[in-house]
Amino acid sequence: MTTITQATTLTAAQRQETALNSRKQIASNFQDFLKLLTTQLQHQDPTAPLDTNQFTQQLVQFAQVEQQLATNSHLERLITVQETTQLTALTPLIGRTVEADSGKIALQGGEARGSYTLRADATAVTVTIRDSTGRVVAQGPGQTRAGRQEFFWDGVSASGQRWPDGAYTVEVQAQYGSSLETVPTTVIGRITGAERADGTLKLAMGDLRIDTTAIRAVQPDR
Structure with a gap:
């Protein structure tokens, strides 16, 4: 013959959508918790104020949710930087x-x-x-x-x-x-x-x- 002679994963869009949904869920929980805490403070009985230990626990939970939001945001930025670095590393090829x-x-x-x-x-x-x-x-x-x-x-x-x-x-x-x-x-x-x-x-x-x-x-x- 004359013409023939004898290098599961989620997609980037899916990862982005998953991360966005996660942030929305955490943010929603964060806002719900904040509203609940504010309402609780506004309607507490002056003669029987909120228990100090319980209030402290709620503040700790509040801080943990806020920290989780920040952590997720940082992780997303790190993943983006890593993917860009990997792509740049292919340039010599x-x-x-x-x-x-x-x-x-x-x-x-x-x-x-x-x-x-x-x-x-x-x-x-x-x-x-x-x-x-x-x-x-x-x-x-x-x-x-x-x-x-x-x-x-x-x-x-x-x-x-x-x-x-x-x-x-x-x-x-x-x-x-x-x-x-x-x-x-x-x-x-x-x-x-x-x-x-x-x-x-x-x-x-x-x-x-x-x-x-x-x-x-x-x-x-x-």
């Missing part, structure tokens, strides 16, 4: 070539690379690439030797059509005798950006987004 676990490949500048690992020598290997609609845009044989194998796609289909840069789904199937297995794949490409999406740090490889935890290797600058 921009422009570097990395390999990451992925069921997709990134066509960048008319080139896409990936790899797969065979547990043993295979009878045959087929690499299939599909677009976002699931349509097959390229298909061809892959290396059958055991171990890690790389594949390359030049962005051209068997009919000669050149496909635009973007993210494409890749599937590698290995034939072991009478058994057909789908083999996990990786993507190899240049990092073009970093972002935080759905509460998770992501690296951009053109139009493809990959989790930082999926990274297997970072290649040295050439």
Whole structure:
């Protein structure tokens, strides 16, 4: 074939909503407690004033609720700072070539690379690439030797059509005798950006987004 050659959690919005609801609940309790205490002081019997020990306990509770509000606010700011720091720490990867676990490949500048690992020598290997609609845009044989194998796609289909840069789904199937297995794949490409999406740090490889935890290797600058 001429065109294929042989890195549960809550989202950021959910965390923000949860924190906001928590603050509202505590603030509501805080205001209710304050109203109750004020009303109690206003309507106490002058001949039988509020017991000193009970009043002291209520003041302590009042202070604890107020402190909890302040603590939650500080924790939210610390989380925001931590997430920003983590995002900034990914900056050195921009422009570097990395390999990451992925069921997709990134066509960048008319080139896409990936790899797969065979547990043993295979009878045959087929690499299939599909677009976002699931349509097959390229298909061809892959290396059958055991171990890690790389594949390359030049962005051209068997009919000669050149496909635009973007993210494409890749599937590698290995034939072991009478058994057909789908083999996990990786993507190899240049990092073009970093972002935080759905509460998770992501690296951009053109139009493809990959989790930082999926990274297997970072290649040295050439």
